[in-house]
Amino acid sequence: MRVGEFLASYPGDSGRVFEWIELRRQGDVWMGQVTGLGAGGVTTHLRSRSGNEDGFIAELGAVGAATAILDLRVIERGEGELVLSGRRVGLGDAAGAPAAFMAEYDARVAIQTSAIHGHGVFAQRDLAAGDVITVIRGEMTSVQTPHSARITDDVHCEPTGYLRYINHCCEANSVIDAADPARPLLRARQAIRAGSEVNFDYIENEGEIVGGFACNCGATTHHI
Numbered sequence: 001m002r003v004g005e006f007l008a009s010y011p012g013d014s015g016r017v018f019e020w021i022e023l024r025r026q027g028d029v030w031m032g033q034v035t036g037l038g039a040g041g042v043t044t045h046l047r048s049r050s051g052n053e054d055g056f057i058a059e060l061g062a063v064g065a066a067t068a069i070l071d072l073r074v075i076e077r078g079e080g081e082l083v084l085s086g087r088r089v090g091l092g093d094a095a096g097a098p099a100a101f102m103a104e105y106d107a108r109v110a111i112q113t114s115a116i117h118g119h120g121v122f123a124q125r126d127l128a129a130g131d132v133i134t135v136i137r138g139e140m141t142s143v144q145t146p147h148s149a150r151i152t153d154d155v156h157c158e159p160t161g162y163l164r165y166i167n168h169c170c171e172a173n174s175v176i177d178a179a180d181p182a183r184p185l186l187r188a189r190q191a192i193r194a195g196s197e198v199n200f201d202y203i204e205n206e207g208e209i210v211g212g213f214a215c216n217c218g219a220t221t222h223h224i
Contacts, residue, residue: 109133109162109198116167116216120197127192133174136184137161150206151178162186169199169217176205 108127114120127133138159140151148156149163157163163186166174173192177185192198199217 111165114167119165120167121162121165122197123192123194125194127188129188129190131188133186133188134162136163136186151184152181166200168202170219172199172201174198174200
């Protein structure tokens with residue numbers, strides 16, 4: 001299946017909004033930046049529909065069964081052809097919750113309202129130290145931004161997947177594993193119980209946050 005055929009199988013009509021990937025080749029992995037197809041773009045659409053800054057979709061009310069988001073996360077080459085890995089999320093289903101589509105690690109975590117800030121990522125099962133929480137997806141650039149995550153000294157990721165919703169904690173329970181910079185992972189640095197929020201130490205990873213930020217993590221020991 002070619003990329004163009006995959007895109008064509010989800011025609012962009014007025015009843016659908018898409019997140020799509022601007023593809024770039026990095027070694028054997030296709031990476032890219034999520035872009036919107038549809039009036040106003042995906043981010044604007046989600047914010048207007050959800051009524052919150054994060055544009056979180058699971059809290060949307062009934063917006064019509066025809067409305068959908070396609071989030072194509074990672075495209076990897078295998079056996080001479082493209083193997084697609086992504087997630088398709090429907091808006092307006094009875095439960096109001098996302099439906100997984102070819103998701104690699106998504107069942108391990110979910111996005112929920114956070115006491116720290118807005119929405120956060122929460123474990124859906126018990127995770128042991130070292131377990132992969134999610135694959136880090138997004139645009140890889142050489143520029144640090146207020147919301148990017150440092151993958152290596154020269155590479156920063158503008159996240160489009162779960163990392164986009166992970167809140168800071170001075171006593172973080174997760175850490176970035178960039179042993180393979182082309183496919184960075186978020187791993188549990190300690191045991192995380194089901195129902196607990198997955199958090200991440202912004203300062204430890206970034207050194208300094210562009211524009212700064214206010215810490216609201218509630219940890220016993222703070223370093224901000």
